[in-house]
Amino acid sequence: MRVAARVPAFLLGLIPRSIASLSAVLSRARIPHIAWAAFALKSLMLLAPAVVFARLPSDAPALPKPTGRVVTVGDVNSLYNAVAALQSNTTIVLRKGTYQLTRPVNIAAALTNVALCGETGNYNDVVLKGAGMRNLAVYHGVMADRVNGLLIADMTIGWVGYHPISLNPNQLRNVHIYHCRLVDAGEQFIKVSFKDAATAIHSGIVEYCVMEYTTFGPNDGYTNGVDVLGGRDWIIRHNLFRNIRTQTGPSAGPAVLCWQGAANTRCEQNTFLNCDRAISFGLVDAATGHDHTGGVVANNFISVNKAQVPHSDVGIYVGDSPGTKVWHNTVWNERAYPNAIEVRFPGSTGVMVQNNLSDSRVTLRDGATATITGNQATATAAMFRSVATGDLHLAATAKVPTVPPLLGCANDFDSALRPPVATTIGADDPTAAAAK
Numbered sequence: 001m002r003v004a005a006r007v008p009a010f011l012l013g014l015i016p017r018s019i020a021s022l023s024a025v026l027s028r029a030r031i032p033h034i035a036w037a038a039f040a041l042k043s044l045m046l047l048a049p050a051v052v053f054a055r056l057p058s059d060a061p062a063l064p065k066p067t068g069r070v071v072t073v074g075d076v077n078s079l080y081n082a083v084a085a086l087q088s089n090t091t092i093v094l095r096k097g098t099y100q101l102t103r104p105v106n107i108a109a110a111l112t113n114v115a116l117c118g119e120t121g122n123y124n125d126v127v128l129k130g131a132g133m134r135n136l137a138v139y140h141g142v143m144a145d146r147v148n149g150l151l152i153a154d155m156t157i158g159w160v161g162y163h164p165i166s167l168n169p170n171q172l173r174n175v176h177i178y179h180c181r182l183v184d185a186g187e188q189f190i191k192v193s194f195k196d197a198a199t200a201i202h203s204g205i206v207e208y209c210v211m212e213y214t215t216f217g218p219n220d221g222y223t224n225g226v227d228v229l230g231g232r233d234w235i236i237r238h239n240l241f242r243n244i245r246t247q248t249g250p251s252a253g254p255a256v257l258c259w260q261g262a263a264n265t266r267c268e269q270n271t272f273l274n275c276d277r278a279i280s281f282g283l284v285d286a287a288t289g290h291d292h293t294g295g296v297v298a299n300n301f302i303s304v305n306k307a308q309v310p311h312s313d314v315g316i317y318v319g320d321s322p323g324t325k326v327w328h329n330t331v332w333n334e335r336a337y338p339n340a341i342e343v344r345f346p347g348s349t350g351v352m353v354q355n356n357l358s359d360s361r362v363t364l365r366d367g368a369t370a371t372i373t374g375n376q377a378t379a380t381a382a383m384f385r386s387v388a389t390g391d392l393h394l395a396a397t398a399k400v401p402t403v404p405p406l407l408g409c410a411n412d413f414d415s416a417l418r419p420p421v422a423t424t425i426g427a428d429d430p431t432a433a434a435a436k
Contacts, residue, residue, distance in 0.1 A: 200230030357426030
């Protein structure tokens, strides 16, 4: 059940870890009026109990009714016309139905605070459909650039030549992709492009989304769920990545890939089911600088059924990414690949791999260094509720070690607060506050 929430979508992604950080949050959100800021603070406090235990796309808090200018459309031509005439501080609301695209929905004007949202809050009710995976008659679903403050929410987008959502490096910032289903992408599902470091797109949020292939992805493997090039401070959480895999190989790209100078990514509380590779902070040994820097990979469920993933690779990969923290993840891959977590290349220094639960190894490669403590690599299927569905909550009979909690990883997969003295390894702690 989705919980009603009286708070704007962009604030959902900016909920502070403490009231002391609220002023920074409001500044980042660029709230224009003092009265609205006061209302937002009250809303955040009212929302907090609902948000704390939301962790799957099906748990996404419902967005409030839009304020400001609202344009409602019910067919694809009206949608194209509304986007062409789009003004700042406007929400385009799509009525229930299938919108058969003949070209991308292209939001390409110098605008602030605009949104494209499905009317019902159920992403299955509003479908933006291309001409088929890798059919370039419709190469993207939604494209955007030059917008400061963009929300895309509550709709399905897919069956396109390249990207269901393509974010272009032309003064685009403050993007929030919320509770969408993205399906059968010809290449990356969400492509966060850049030309160089100066044009990279920063501080985006992708949450409560489903990204999936209905069967297999393109056999050349050139796909990702979220592909962030050069962007800083992206948050990727509470998403389901499913079947990002190839049938005849090579392996598909990582479901989450942040690289080419990206930094400070947070990838947490996501579920990865039957993906060739799940999470990659950095990919190559960069000739200059680092491929990725910093960031946190925490409290993710990664589950692979070997018979369904012919080209399984590593679950979590840290490549030329100094200072990255890999905390409290649960990785099950039936030993289809020998390693659950890899840290690679000499540039990967100061990496922390702590308190992860898996059925395969944590490994250093090619001169990487890391603090590796508190991990267990001997998990069995009986320890989890359902490896087949990616539900890696611990079974009632599971026995796993406890460890001191980590500063900066106070919550588990369900956002429940871990006990202050000892917490279980892996993403799920059955003893965390407010049991599941």
